[in-house]
Amino acid sequence: MAAAAAASPPPAVELAGIDKRFGAVHANRAVDLAVGAGTIHGIVGENGAGKSTLMSILYGFYEADSGEIRVDGRPVRIRAPSDAIAAGIGMVHQHFMLVGAMTVLENVTLGAEGGRRLARGAAAARAELAALGAEYGLAVDPDAKVDDLPVGQQQRVEILKALVRGARTLVLDEPTAVLTPDETNRLFAMLRKMAAQGRTILFITHKLREIMALTDRVSVMRRGEMVATFATRDTSPAELAEAMVGRKVLLRVDKAKAAPGRAILEARDLTLRDRAGVARLDRVSLTLRAGEILGLAGVSGNGQTELLEVLSGMARPSSGSLAVGGRALTAAEFDPRRMRTLGVAHVPEDRLRHGLVASFEACESAMLGREGDRVFGGGMFVDRRAVVADCAAKMEDFDVRPRAPTLRSASFSGGNQQKLVLAREIGRDPDALLVGQPTRGVDIGAIEFIHRRIVTLRDRGKAILLVSNELDEIMSLSDRILVICGGRIVGERDPAATDERDLGLLMAGVTERAA
Amino acid sequence: MASWLDLVYLLASTLRLSTPLIFACLAGLWAERSGVFDIGLEGKLLISAFAAAVVAGATGSAWAGLAAGIVASILAALVHAYASIDQRADQVVSGTAINIAADGGTALLGNALFSQGGRTPSLSGAERFHDVVLPGADVFSGVPFVGPVYKFLLSGQSPLVYAAFLVAPLTWWALTRTRFGLRLRAVGDNPAAVDTAGVSVRGLRYRALIVCGALCGFGGAYLSVGQAAFFLPHMSAGKGFIALAALVFSNWRPMRALATCLLFGFLDALSTNLQGADVPFVGAVPVQFFQALPYLLTIVLLAGFIGKATPPKAGGRAYVKER
Numbered sequence: 001m002a003a004a005a006a007a008s009p010p011p012a013v014e015l016a017g018i019d020k021r022f023g024a025v026h027a028n029r030a031v032d033l034a035v036g037a038g039t040i041h042g043i044v045g046e047n048g049a050g051k052s053t054l055m056s057i058l059y060g061f062y063e064a065d066s067g068e069i070r071v072d073g074r075p076v077r078i079r080a081p082s083d084a085i086a087a088g089i090g091m092v093h094q095h096f097m098l099v100g101a102m103t104v105l106e107n108v109t110l111g112a113e114g115g116r117r118l119a120r121g122a123a124a125a126r127a128e129l130a131a132l133g134a135e136y137g138l139a140v141d142p143d144a145k146v147d148d149l150p151v152g153q154q155q156r157v158e159i160l161k162a163l164v165r166g167a168r169t170l171v172l173d174e175p176t177a178v179l180t181p182d183e184t185n186r187l188f189a190m191l192r193k194m195a196a197q198g199r200t201i202l203f204i205t206h207k208l209r210e211i212m213a214l215t216d217r218v219s220v221m222r223r224g225e226m227v228a229t230f231a232t233r234d235t236s237p238a239e240l241a242e243a244m245v246g247r248k249v250l251l252r253v254d255k256a257k258a259a260p261g262r263a264i265l266e267a268r269d270l271t272l273r274d275r276a277g278v279a280r281l282d283r284v285s286l287t288l289r290a291g292e293i294l295g296l297a298g299v300s301g302n303g304q305t306e307l308l309e310v311l312s313g314m315a316r317p318s319s320g321s322l323a324v325g326g327r328a329l330t331a332a333e334f335d336p337r338r339m340r341t342l343g344v345a346h347v348p349e350d351r352l353r354h355g356l357v358a359s360f361e362a363c364e365s366a367m368l369g370r371e372g373d374r375v376f377g378g379g380m381f382v383d384r385r386a387v388v389a390d391c392a393a394k395m396e397d398f399d400v401r402p403r404a405p406t407l408r409s410a411s412f413s414g415g416n417q418q419k420l421v422l423a424r425e426i427g428r429d430p431d432a433l434l435v436g437q438p439t440r441g442v443d444i445g446a447i448e449f450i451h452r453r454i455v456t457l458r459d460r461g462k463a464i465l466l467v468s469n470e471l472d473e474i475m476s477l478s479d480r481i482l483v484i485c486g487g488r489i490v491g492e493r494d495p496a497a498t499d500e501r502d503l504g505l506l507m508a509g510v511t512e513r514a515a
Numbered sequence: 516m517a518s519w520l521d522l523v524y525l526l527a528s529t530l531r532l533s534t535p536l537i538f539a540c541l542a543g544l545w546a547e548r549s550g551v552f553d554i555g556l557e558g559k560l561l562i563s564a565f566a567a568a569v570v571a572g573a574t575g576s577a578w579a580g581l582a583a584g585i586v587a588s589i590l591a592a593l594v595h596a597y598a599s600i601d602q603r604a605d606q607v608v609s610g611t612a613i614n615i616a617a618d619g620g621t622a623l624l625g626n627a628l629f630s631q632g633g634r635t636p637s638l639s640g641a642e643r644f645h646d647v648v649l650p651g652a653d654v655f656s657g658v659p660f661v662g663p664v665y666k667f668l669l670s671g672q673s674p675l676v677y678a679a680f681l682v683a684p685l686t687w688w689a690l691t692r693t694r695f696g697l698r699l700r701a702v703g704d705n706p707a708a709v710d711t712a713g714v715s716v717r718g719l720r721y722r723a724l725i726v727c728g729a730l731c732g733f734g735g736a737y738l739s740v741g742q743a744a745f746f747l748p749h750m751s752a753g754k755g756f757i758a759l760a761a762l763v764f765s766n767w768r769p770m771r772a773l774a775t776c777l778l779f780g781f782l783d784a785l786s787t788n789l790q791g792a793d794v795p796f797v798g799a800v801p802v803q804f805f806q807a808l809p810y811l812l813t814i815v816l817l818a819g820f821i822g823k824a825t826p827p828k829a830g831g832r833a834y835v836k837e838r
Contacts, residue, residue, distance in 0.1 A: 093711065097711040098705065110698065110701050113694040117692060
């Protein structure tokens with residue numbers, strides 16, 4: 001042991017026996033982790049597995065109840081972020097820690113201003129920003145206001161903040177969640193370069209593909225414990241998924257060939273302009289048939305959200321027509337309640353904004369939009385017993401955990417919240433289901449479940465429109481794929497006859513003719 | 516020439532009436548830029564005015580009165596800080612509590628001490644601030660136009676009036692040019708960013724509220740030891756609230772706050788000036804109308820002229836580390 005330690009340098013960061021409780025929740029149980037200097041080390045785990053807690057402890061955001069942190073072999077006491085910064089640890093948070101109203105320069109120097117008066121440190125910081133920008137291709141205008149920057153650039157500012165403080169170990173918490181595929185590739189190239197220069201990267205994600213593409217080693221967390229560590233080249237996504245969930249997981253969706261039937265939804269030349277007059281949807285036409293899953297692929301922000309809003313009745317199109325079951329809608333019929341009675345159900349992209357009310361009890365969230373139904377009383381009063389019973393049945397059917405209809409919606413994990421919303425929408429036996437980001441923030445076990453339910457629904461002859469930023473999800477679930485870019489449908493593909501590269505080009509707006 | 520002199524008097528009166536507003540408004544600016552709403556400016560003005568009048572009377576020194584006003588006001592600010600930063604109380608409730616306690620408490624204490632219905636004994640001599648006469652004020656007073664401006668406007672003001680006009684640029688400089696200012700602005704917008712940068716959110720907000728208390732202390736002391744020569748219950752007469760309105764109107768910027776307070780002070784001066792005057796075509800108008808005028812105009816200005824107000828994003832919410 002001593003000989004081995006002498007032969008190889010100590011790990012850049014070592015966590016030993018880290019234990020942390022939040023009240024009744026045991027977030028980290030005696031976690032051990034050793035990260036070699038100059039390596040890219042991935043940490044995967046389902047939501048709530050304790051990855052973020054562990055990293056927050058490393059960064060001094062929380063203090064561990066017990067355990068030790070060693071940096072370059074020396075024990076350090078990290079009780080606040082300032083201690084972590086002093087130990088050479090930098091962190092890029094999932095939700096950026098930036099001040100939107102201030103400039104890039106101000107954000108980067110915050111907490112490391114170089115003197116009581118700002119002018120003294122500013123010149124030095126400017127020079128350092130320029131040098132780092134040139135070295136890693138991280139150029140950002142130092143005088144731009146952070147709020148005005150696109151998300152990808154904001155992330156650069158987060159990274160620069162850590163580097164300017166002299167971080168030798170960089171922790172990134174789910175950094176690709178907000179990035180386009182292209183931005184992700186650039187981020188990976190940058191991280192590889194940093195690792196090659198001797199910096200240590202800790203990369204937290206739940207996307208196995210990214211682990212396989214980027215990391216040297218990977219550790220798996222499950223329910224607060226570190227359950228396994230692999231050299232990335234010796235493992236596989238299937239093995240990692242099994243370690244994450246604790247049982248075998250089907251990463252692929254098994255489904256029979258689709259048998260499309262009559263048209264349920266027919267959109268013709270739907271155009272939606274925003275207040276500035278910009279066309280968010282530009283003459284979108286599509287037909288959604290019974291018994292098929294139609295996938296809509298695209299880089300986030302290219303009109304998917306708007307299309308869902310129009311089809312679900314949340315927004316009225318500026319022009320174009322929409323027919324449900326063969327009958328064209330009048331303008332007044334673009335109303336969520338009307339669409340629902342016409343048999344179009346909607347699982348919104350952002351479940352916390354449009355899907356449920358976080359502060360409501362689960363049973364209340366599970367009946368939203370149905371409060372006038374006969375089963376729940378039908379009049380002025382709501383039959384609470386019926387509401388609770390209905391929710392309990394849904395929880396049983398969709399394996400929502402815990403089975404507690406009166407628990408606040410916010411207390412459920414993302415996956416269980418999503419199951420509740422799905423149960424509510426499917427519960428009305430709709431002809432068509434619009435699903436936005438069905439598995440965003442949902443753990444692997446629940447993803448498998450949700451995918452199976454969607455396929456079952458299709459097999460019962462329902463029409464499903466699937467909108468997702470996860471290309472894997474689109475490719476494995478869809479029977480037909482439409483690609484949207486800049487508010488236009490730019491192509492249609494058969495999932496069996498396409499690949500990620502082909503779709504990626506379409507999504508990026510490279511037209512069929514040019515490609 | 517008389518009309519020119521009238522205008523100079525009107526402007527001089529504007530300066531005097533603006534002074535407590537400027538102190539209170541900038542006090543609110545410090546608090547709110549750090550992310551803590553302070554609706555208790557009014558209460559702190561009263562507390563400070565009372566403490567200043569009592570101590571100035573007891574010690575015979577206006578400066579001792581000022582110091583007492585500042586200390587008393589800072590103590591009230593610390594109560595607000597403890598409630599809203601450490602105990603995460605609702606900041607509006609905490610501020611309102613201070614206002615109510617100050618309004619009743621000063622009157623009660625004043626009556627108990629001096630038995631004059633809450634009024635404190637009149638101050639005279641060194642017990643109150645006297646106007647600063649700049650060199651040559653009388654010599655140049657004969658010079659047309661410039662003379663009266665120098666004598667009555669630039670010269671002849673209370674030292675606290677000059678202080679008020681210094682505080683605005685100082686605040687601007689501190690906020691934009693110093694490390695403390697940068698961190699303060701950041702903590703009002705995204706405290707988590709400050710926390711992860713290794714800087715104490717609590718420490719910053721406490722310091723901001725202490726500055727807020729000190730500035731209210733100046734404003735309150737000016738009311739009782741500068742402008743008047745005694746403390747009178749409710750003598751702040753809503754100035755703390757008008758200062759809050761001015762703060763919104765100025766979009767939380769120091770130099771605009773100064774300008775807005777001057778405007779409000781001018782309206783106040785104008786209404787005093789117009790009392791008893793016949794309004795063309797209308798004739799005599801009740802005095803109460805003119806007294807209400809600045810408040811009415813405040814509402815009109817706020818409703819009609821305010822552009823897009825962008826308050827500090829984290830304002831009003833206690834900082835809790837997310838889990």
